[in-house]
Amino acid sequence: MKTLYPSAIILGLCFFVSSFGRYEKNDLSEIKIATYSNGQITNDNDRLVDKEVLNDFFERYPDFKKYQNDVVLLYKNRSYGTIWYDRNKITEFGNLLYQKLKVTDEEGIQITIPYENTIDQIFDKKSKQKPSITDTDMLLSTAYIIYMSNVYGGLDEAAVKKTGWLLPKKKISYDTLLDSLISKPTLLEVNGELLFDQYYKLQEALKKYRKIEQDNTWQPIITDIPYNDLRPDATSATIGQVRTRLFVMGDLKRDSESNFYDQELMDGVMKYKLRNGFKPNYIISEVHIKEMNIPITDKIKTLMVNMERCRWISPNLVKDKEYIMVNIPSFELIYVRNGKVELLSKVFVGTVLTKTTIFSGSIDKIVFSPYWTIPQSIVENELKSKIASDKNYLADHNIEMVNGQLRQKPGPNNSLGLVKFIFPNSDDIYMHDTPSKTLFDFEKRTFSHGCINMSKAKELAVAMLKDYPEWTQERIDKAMDGTEETTFKLPSKVPIYICYFTAWVKDSGEVSFFQDVYDQDADLDKILFPLVEI
Numbered sequence: 001m002k003t004l005y006p007s008a009i010i011l012g013l014c015f016f017v018s019s020f021g022r023y024e025k026n027d028l029s030e031i032k033i034a035t036y037s038n039g040q041i042t043n044d045n046d047r048l049v050d051k052e053v054l055n056d057f058f059e060r061y062p063d064f065k066k067y068q069n070d071v072v073l074l075y076k077n078r079s080y081g082t083i084w085y086d087r088n089k090i091t092e093f094g095n096l097l098y099q100k101l102k103v104t105d106e107e108g109i110q111i112t113i114p115y116e117n118t119i120d121q122i123f124d125k126k127s128k129q130k131p132s133i134t135d136t137d138m139l140l141s142t143a144y145i146i147y148m149s150n151v152y153g154g155l156d157e158a159a160v161k162k163t164g165w166l167l168p169k170k171k172i173s174y175d176t177l178l179d180s181l182i183s184k185p186t187l188l189e190v191n192g193e194l195l196f197d198q199y200y201k202l203q204e205a206l207k208k209y210r211k212i213e214q215d216n217t218w219q220p221i222i223t224d225i226p227y228n229d230l231r232p233d234a235t236s237a238t239i240g241q242v243r244t245r246l247f248v249m250g251d252l253k254r255d256s257e258s259n260f261y262d263q264e265l266m267d268g269v270m271k272y273k274l275r276n277g278f279k280p281n282y283i284i285s286e287v288h289i290k291e292m293n294i295p296i297t298d299k300i301k302t303l304m305v306n307m308e309r310c311r312w313i314s315p316n317l318v319k320d321k322e323y324i325m326v327n328i329p330s331f332e333l334i335y336v337r338n339g340k341v342e343l344l345s346k347v348f349v350g351t352v353l354t355k356t357t358i359f360s361g362s363i364d365k366i367v368f369s370p371y372w373t374i375p376q377s378i379v380e381n382e383l384k385s386k387i388a389s390d391k392n393y394l395a396d397h398n399i400e401m402v403n404g405q406l407r408q409k410p411g412p413n414n415s416l417g418l419v420k421f422i423f424p425n426s427d428d429i430y431m432h433d434t435p436s437k438t439l440f441d442f443e444k445r446t447f448s449h450g451c452i453n454m455s456k457a458k459e460l461a462v463a464m465l466k467d468y469p470e471w472t473q474e475r476i477d478k479a480m481d482g483t484e485e486t487t488f489k490l491p492s493k494v495p496i497y498i499c500y501f502t503a504w505v506k507d508s509g510e511v512s513f514f515q516d517v518y519d520q521d522a523d524l525d526k527i528l529f530p531l532v533e534i
Contacts, residue, residue: 433457
């Protein structure tokens with residue numbers, strides 16, 4: 001496996017480890033981890049993992065044996081609880097670790113992970129031979145040890161310092177720790193490289209929101225019950241409170257304290273909605289009041305959580321000649337070329353049950369007028385009943401049977417639209433056009449089975465092919481005519497980052513907060529904000 005050097009930073013932080021020294025043999029019998037019942041985590045720390053259980057794992061995975069003491073210590077420093085699971089699912093950090101183990105980059109270094117195929121099975125949704133939950137947790141823990149050993153050359157205190165997390169040896173909340181990092185940004189350097197630049201923009205926004213908290217200007221907005229939408233020309237005490245809130249947030253330059261919904265407030269509401277990904281109109285609904293009433297302390301935590309996410313992205317990103325970033329919570333794609341935003345596009349992503357994976361990789365192919373080989377899960381769960389009730393269903397939807405699989409032929413009604421973008425990954429997701437254009441009108445756009453559907457797929461293809469003169473507009477149009485699949489392998493791969501930022505700051509300093517559509521903030525919040533013993 002190969003991995004990215006700059007991206008290792010987050011994995012060091014996850015465990016707040018100050019030292020990975022040798023562990024006494026007789027302590028093995030004291031290890032406690034979460035136990036499981038019928039595949040469910042019970043978090044029963046009264047159960048012991050004794051010597052035999054631990055030894056059994058390393059006997060069955062002998063190539064891991066030399067890491068046994070460090071793995072034991074890793075669990076000790078985590079209070080012997082499960083590391084990579086939360087509520088019976090692998091955490092965001094577990095998925096991140098796997099992605100970093102698999103990604104190849106010219107900055108990367110070679111890392112050999114024993115039992116790579118077994119670890120692959122953990123994340124392969126189609127695999128029917130997954131390791132047990134207990135084995136999975138220890139497999140990932142051992143892979144983490146190997147990862148950090150190779151990237152940082154050791155798991156001692158000096159190695160942890162390289163991550164920028166200089167933890168005082170006392171009880172401290174992450175909130176306090178982050179304060180010290182903000183006041184001394186040199187602690188954030190990694191081999192001379194500072195963090196992804198969005199970190200520092202969020203840092204400035206954090207200062208602003210803490211000032212709002214100190215000034216006590218973030219007061220709850222009180223509404224009538226039942227609530228009625230507020231529209232221009234209405235008069236209400238709630239309107240005056242909304243006006244004050246928009247002034248505090250910076251969407252209005254002044255607070256006239258008027259309870260009348262005038263043109264000035266209309267402009268402020270429009271700015272607020274565009275900033276936060278809401279549908280651009282002048283209606284103030286209960287949803288907007290609810291969002292405005294999120295406590296300032298929660299907003300501050302959201303900023304901190306997203307500052308942390310910046311650590312997952314290489315600071316060298318901005319040096320790439322071109323790259324694509326998809327932000328799941330904002331349902332938006334940006335294509336940057338030579339340091340400038342060349343294209344913005346709305347997207348819709350996976351549902352809560354079929355989440356789009358947080359991922360970094362490289363687009364290596366553009367496929368025009370693609371076939372769609374329909375996943376068997378969709379056939380079983382969605383199409384079988386339709387086919388059974390309508391004998392013409394396959395013909396009407398341009399679907400054929402090929403080698404025992406259903407495949408939709410190219411055409412304007414193909415579910416992948418007229419072009420798709422391929423970036424190899426274990427979840428077999430990709431980015432593509434769609435005939436379902438009306439879905440882009442929704443505020444919350446979680447409709448797909450995991451792939452990213454674009455509103456401006458054709459425009460992106462044109463922009464990405466600018467350096468290839470043989471791909472004229474005429475040739476692109478012909479390739480998209482929907483009659484024959486055409487694949488172009490990019491001589492120069494284009495980096496793609498599928499991210500999860502619920503807060504984002506533009507170059508202008510404008511702060512955006514987006515829906516936490518997959519409830520990921522809560523998982524990260526648990527790691528960032530609890531009191532920890534160092």
